Amino acid sequence: MLAPEWMNNAKFPFGSVLIANRGEVACRIARACKELQLSTVAIYTSEDNNSPILNLCDQNYLLEGESLQDTYLNINAIINAAKQTGAQAIHPGFGFLSESAKFAKAVDDAGIVWIGPSPDAIEVMGDKMAAREKMRSVGIPLVPGHEVSSSKIKEIHEELIKVSPTLGFPLLLKASAGGGGKGMRIVNRPSELAEAIESAQREAETAFGDGRIYAEKLLTGCKHIEIQILADGYGNIIHLGERECSLQRRHQKVIEECPSPVVDERLRSRMGAAGIAAAAAVTYMGAGTVEFLLDGENFYFLEMNTRLQVEHPVTEFVTGIDIVHQQFKIAAGIPLEITQNQISLNGHSIESRIYAEDPSSGFLPSAGPLLRLEMPQGPGIRVDSGVVEGNTIATNFDPMIAKIIVHATDRKTAIMRMKHALQETVLLGLHTNLEFLHALLCDEDVI
Secondary structure: OOOOHHHOOOOOOOOEEEEOOOHHHHHHHHHHHHHOOOEEEEEEOHHHOOOOHHHHOOEEEEOOOOOOOOOOOOHHHHHHHHHHHOOOEEEOOOOOOOOOHHHHHHHHHOOOEEOOOOHHHHHHHHOHHHHHHHHHHOOOOEOOEEOOOOOOHHHHHHHHHHHHHHHOOOEEEEEOOOOOOOOOEEEOOHHHHHHHHHHHHHHHHHHHOOOOEEEEEOOOOOEEEEEEEEEEOOOOEEEEEEEEEEEEEOOEEEEEEEOOOOOOHHHHHHHHHHHHHHHHHOOOEEEEEEEEEEEOOEEEEEEEEOOOOOOHHHHHHHHOOOHHHHHHHHHOOOOOOOOHHHOOOOOEEEEEEEEOEEHHHOOEEOOEEOOEEEOOOOOOEEEEEOOOOOOEEOOOOOOEEEEEEEEEOOHHHHHHHHHHHHHHOEEEOOOOOHHHHHHHHHOOOOO
């Protein structure tokens, strides 16, 4: 497949892309490829044989097998799919293998262009303890904590008891290889420590195959703020402002905003500079997100996500920059054409994640057919979805059905637009969080 004309000066030209994902992110990437005149390959399983991604892509490749390990987490099968279909590049999306250094290296070794940062950068930032050490070395503030040197419960317990007078309780135990709240436990007093260590390690081992944990001082009343960065591999790194991600359930975001209502220009500049420094510390290339806890005027490094974020559309709405397009251009070896002084934030954008789950039952996932599906339309409304009416939502994948993103001139108007968009959405056949999202946006504290 010949590369499109815009790639004439590319260092690593490619004309076809395999999308190593499913659902709404796969559809988002496929549409970006069409806009950039790149041909596409969708991978899918028998469970996804009615997915809209199959109609969006030029080729479809069935992954044999029933389990995730056989299909979307099967590195060899995905690379073989790329070779069989002639795909010259692989975009991992988010979730699944998107932050697997092993996958990124295997793609590189196969002579296929990897749409993402280097395996080394993924490995450092994917290990929370290694990332903390790297950030400490370049002077980025960290949440007070302790990286334990052992994997044995008794020795971890002894270490944390020894440092607890300095850190103080409550503590937050976190999985070094973790994310999404897995392997995370709050410890309010010393007597809870041993049981929490065992529980956190067990969950981390199950979720990530890595039981290592560390401890941070539990900071309460903070904001969860993240900085979107772009880096081209030639030393050019810019940030696209911040996203407000404090509205979460089970440590996972449900509503995100850009810009944050609590971040002013001065703080944005400081946090943006810290995000750029974090990316530079690992010679980052591509799109990435540096996450911080904001406590008043002080902020602390949490982690770096070395991939496309679920909430990237709010930044795209406010900056006018297509982040997925930039990922492709950077991977092709094309230097950034945008400078920091060209970045401006215009208006306000909000994203709501629609999940197949029951908020009244502790947000337990819900499964079933989409008997009726109507998504909102209108000025300033964008819907990213990977399902159509008649599809069945299963519980073995992430329960997100779609994202509604709105943009308006100011936050008050954006909130009103989102509330109306949620009211216009029809999802019948299973439990969803639609009413919960609407209630959040009516809450005086949120407003």
